[in-house]
Amino acid sequence: LLSHPPTTASHMEEERAELAGEIAKHLLMPMLIALPELALVLVVAVGFSLQPLRRLANDVGNRAADRLSPIDGTDTPREILPLVERLNELFAGIDRALQNERRFTADASHELRTPLAALKAQAQVALAATDHTERQHALEQLVVGCDRATHLVTQMLTLARLDAGGGLSLESLALRPIAEEVLAAAAGAAIARGCELALADGDARVSGDATLLQPMLRNLVDNAL
Secondary structure, eight states: OOOOOOOOOOHHHHEEEEEEEEHEEEEEEEHHHHHHHHHHHHHHHHHHHHHHHHHHHHHTTOOTOOOOOOOOOTTOOOTTTHHHHHHHHHHHHHHHHHHHHHHHHHHHHHHHHHHHHHHHHHHHHHHHOOSSSHHHHHHHHHHHHHHHHHHHHHHHHHHHHIIIIIIIEEEEEEEEHHHHHHHHHHHHHHTTOOOOOOOOOOOOOEOOOOOHHHHHHHHHHHHHH
């Protein structure tokens, strides 16, 4: 008969610990090898997925202040496309605002040329006048011209607000009072050019905006002169 060593509780505990160690070794070793590789794969994948965002950041960062052309979203991932669309809408809005500003500057320089010339003419008349009555009349006309220039600036600011989307206010208007005011403002330029301004009898009413009709008539008269 063969005799077997007695199985004790301590011996069973040692075997259990060895078995647990072997199991842990076989489970952890693949993880220790795979985790660095997985981390490397994640870094490469995240870097690759962020390339479109980096290109977008570089495009926006390298743009000049006056470059407001839309961003090309042909190769843009679907997740970033809403951001590109919002940026293009922002660029379009800034471009419209700049265009309105340039147009306002051009219109203001054109509209103010006539009243400023009239003010200069009245000032020259006042300086050259030898008669007190003549000088007083020239000074009064100078004040009237300043009022007209102030009114014109107010109109130009109103036009700027309309360009910004303020809307139009249409009403029934008599053209004759508007035409009289325009011809009065252009009288100095007409005299300097040897032209005669006359307003025929009659009247007409239109549905329009006085703020827009007056500069329109003034442009017609300036072009005629």
